[in-house]
Amino acid sequence: xxxxxxxxxxxxxxxxxxxxxxxxxxxxxxxxxxxxxxxxxxxxxxxxxxxxxxxxxxxxxxxxxxxxxxxxxxxxxxxxxxxxxxxxxxxxxxxxxxxxxxxxxxxxxxxxxxxxxxxxxxxxxxxxxxxxxxxxxxxxxxxxxxxxxxxxxxxxxxxxxxxxxxxxxxxxxxxxxxxxxxxxxx
Numbered sequence: 001x002x003x004x005x006x007x008x009x010x011x012x013x014x015x016x017x018x019x020x021x022x023x024x025x026x027x028x029x030x031x032x033x034x035x036x037x038x039x040x041x042x043x044x045x046x047x048x049x050x051x052x053x054x055x056x057x058x059x060x061x062x063x064x065x066x067x068x069x070x071x072x073x074x075x076x077x078x079x080x081x082x083x084x085x086x087x088x089x090x091x092x093x094x095x096x097x098x099x100x101x102x103x104x105x106x107x108x109x110x111x112x113x114x115x116x117x118x119x120x121x122x123x124x125x126x127x128x129x130x131x132x133x134x135x136x137x138x139x140x141x142x143x144x145x146x147x148x149x150x151x152x153x154x155x156x157x158x159x160x161x162x163x164x165x166x167x168x169x170x171x172x173x174x175x176x177x178x179x180x181x182x183x184x185x186x
Contacts, residue, residue, distance in 0.1 A: 004060050008039050011058050011065050016043060022070075025053055036061035042073065051075075051094065051161035079166040082159065086128045089118050089151070089174050094167055095181060096159040101133050103155055110157035116179035118151045125173050126151065146177065158182050 016024050022043035041056040054070035082088065082096060089097045099116075103109050120126045126136045126149040135152045137144035144150045156179065162170055 004037050004063075007065060008037055008058055008060055011067065012039070012041050015041065015056060015067070021045075022054060043070070049161060051163035052165070074163045074165045075160075076166075079162060079169070083169045087132065088159075088170075089156075089176075090162070090170050090172050091118070091174060091176050092172050093181075094162045094170075094172075095176075096162050096170070098157045098159060099129070099134060099151065099153045100155045100157070102135070102153060109155040111180075111182075113154045114156075114179070116151075116153050116156040117177045118153075118174035118179075119146050119177050120149045120151070120174050122173060123148070150177065 012024065012027055016022050022045060025042040025044055028040050028042070037060040039058045041058060042053050043056065044053055051074075053073040053075070055073050056067055056069035056071075059066050059068075085098065087098045087100065089099055091097075097116075098110075099118075100110070103113075129151055130136045137150045137152060139147055139149065143152075151174065158181075
């Protein structure tokens with residue numbers, strides 16, 4: 001690895017090591033042109049996870065490193081494409097998940113086929129999931145001691161936390177009562 005790349009990687013480490021600073025999500029689009037080197041660092045605030053990322057552009061020209069940013073990345077295109085999905089579960093912490101019919105092969109199921117249960121918060125919101133062939137237990141049915149209908153799935157997919165900028169486009173529809181939130185480290 002060239003000394004210039006080493007210097008850029010050291011700058012990435014420096015940005016991510018500032019106390020109360022950032023944790024790296026990804027380092028990408030690193031390339032070398034005849035004019036210099038360019039790297040994109042995507043990082044989140046270390047103690048905040050509201051679904052918004054920060055992006056830094058790190059360049060090196062003639063031996064000098066420049067850092068531009070942080071720029072805000074609200075993942076606009078991605079979140080706008082998620083609006084109105086009939087298989088979406090949105091919990092009060094603004095985590096967006098999708099659910100699909102259970103599969104016999106846990107290798108192809110979300111979270112390796114771990115069981116998730118979501119209690120619907122608004123009466124009638126479970127209908128779209130029932131029509132998709134998903135398992136919904138009504139209140140009082142065997143294995144449901146909660147007040148509202150409960151979706152039971154072993155095929156749940158984590159989509160991330162909806163950034164504040166886009167929350168007005170979504171409706172919280174369920175509370176997770178069994179399951180887990182994946183976490184990032186770093």
